[in-house]
Amino acid sequence: MAGLLxxxxxxxxxxxxxxxxxxxxxxxxxEILEQGAxxxxxxxxxxxxxxxxxVERLFVVLAPEGRRPLRRISVRRRRLPDARRSQRFxxxxxxxxxxxxxxxxxxxxxxxxxxxxxxxxxxxxxxxxHSDHVHLAYALARACARGALAESLGVAAGASFVLxxxxxxxxxxxxxxxxxxxxPATPERLDVLGAEVALVxxxxxxxxxxxLPTGRDHVGDALVGALLRRGPRPRxxxxxxxxxxxxxxxxxxxRKPSPR
Numbered sequence: 092m093a094g095l096l097x098x099x100x101x102x103x104x105x106x107x108x109x110x111x112x113x114x115x116x117x118x119x120x121x122e123i124l125e126q127g128a129x130x131x132x133x134x135x136x137x138x139x140x141x142x143x144x145x146v147e148r149l150f151v152v153l154a155p156e157g158r159r160p161l162r163r164i165s166v167r168r169r170r171l172p173d174a175r176r177s178q179r180f181x182x183x184x185x186x187x188x189x190x191x192x193x194x195x196x197x198x199x200x201x202x203x204x205x206x207x208x209x210x211x212x213x214x215x216x217x218x219x220x221h222s223d224h225v226h227l228a229y230a231l232a233r234a235c236a237r238g239a240l241a242e243s244l245g246v247a248a249g250a251s252f253v254l255x256x257x258x259x260x261x262x263x264x265x266x267x268x269x270x271x272x273x274x275p276a277t278p279e280r281l282d283v284l285g286a287e288v289a290l291v292x293x294x295x296x297x298x299x300x301x302x303l304p305t306g307r308d309h310v311g312d313a314l315v316g317a318l319l320r321r322g323p324r325p326r327x328x329x330x331x332x333x334x335x336x337x338x339x340x341x342x343x344x345x346r347k348p349s350p351r
Contacts, residue, residue, distance in 0.1 A: 121310055122220040125278045127155040129216035129229045131246050132208045133169075134198050146170075149244060150208070151182070152194060153216060155278065160187045162281055163194045164288060171245035172252065177293030183260075184286045211241040215318055218254070218278060219310070225275040226311045227254040227290075230318035249319050251311025253291040256280045260287035273301050 134148040149171075151164045163186040172178035188194045198208040214231035230249035231237065237246055254276035258266050261283055267274045273289060280286060 120221075121226075121314070123217055124220055124225065125155050125159070125218040127153060127216060128213065129153055130213045131211040131241065131244075132195070132198075133211055133240065133244065134208050146240075146244065148198070152191075153281070154191070159278060160189055160282065161191060161194055162187055164281075166290065169244070171247075171250070172290050172292035173245060174250075174292035179289055179291040179293075182288040182290055184281060184284055184288065187282065187284050209240070211244065212237050212246050214249075217314055217318065218276070218281075219314055220275065220277070221310045223275065225254050225277060226314055227252050227276070228311055228314035228318060230315055249315040250292075251315050253289075253311070255289045255291065256283075257287040257289070260285060271301055 130152040132150040132152060133146045134150075136145045136147045146169050149166045149169045151166060153162045153164070155161075162184055164182050165185040166180055166182045168180045170180075172180045186194055186197075195208050212231050212235050214229055214235060216227060216229040219226045219228065228249070228251040231246075237248070255273035256276045258269065258272060258274050261274070261280055265280055265283060274280065276288060281288075
């Protein structure tokens with residue numbers, strides 16, 4: 092099946108994604124490493140209101156196309172970073188599973204004492220390698236209404252981050268040889284349970300010493316634009332519907348039309 096950004100499966104080069112800004116990049120060839128569905132989930136505090144300050148946990152769930160497992164990334168600051176403020180937040184891969192229901196069984200009532208996880212928004216994402224770093228770009232589905240809570244947590248209609256993994260959190264077989272503490276967040280490194288992740292929005296002086304790109308980089312914006320132009324649609328149901336699907340009749344799956 093052709094991907095949203097061109098190519099048929101696997102990693103494909105997306106040339107000239109930022110050809111108009113060649114002077115700003117050491118390389119303008121972008122390699123799409125992975126595409127799939129993205130979901131943003133929030134677990135409210137017990138007895139809290141609907142505001143962003145009353146969110147106990149925020150998850151970014153990546154559901155790759157193909158046979159790779161689903162990943163749940165827990166953002167420690169409980170909101171997404173803001174590029175206007177050059178923010179970078181820590182996160183970690185706290186759960187990996189083959190089915191959506193297994194990703195949320197620990198945050199569904201009654202096990203979570205009534206604090207059921209809310210699906211804030213769904214859409215499409217792409218992991219793309221540009222030069223010596225990896226971008227995580229996403230665009231929400233056109234029919235997806237974010238709501239006040241999603242907006243307060245920094246979930247925009249589309250955004251891009253530089254996604255890096257702390258080398259110290261990787262096993263020796265997946266740890267690159269480098270002096271910098273951060274390494275590009277390739278799909279293989281994100282498949283490590285407990286991997287510590289940095290979501291980076293905007294640049295700061297000294298980023299090169301950390302293993303982050305320096306200077307201006309518009310590749311992430313170009314990726315978001317490509318996702319938005321293709322009209323991203325969620326490929327997976329919300330996790331409430333996914334969990335309910337397990338209780339469906341055996342013949343229901345046979346009647347469901349196959350995706351294009």
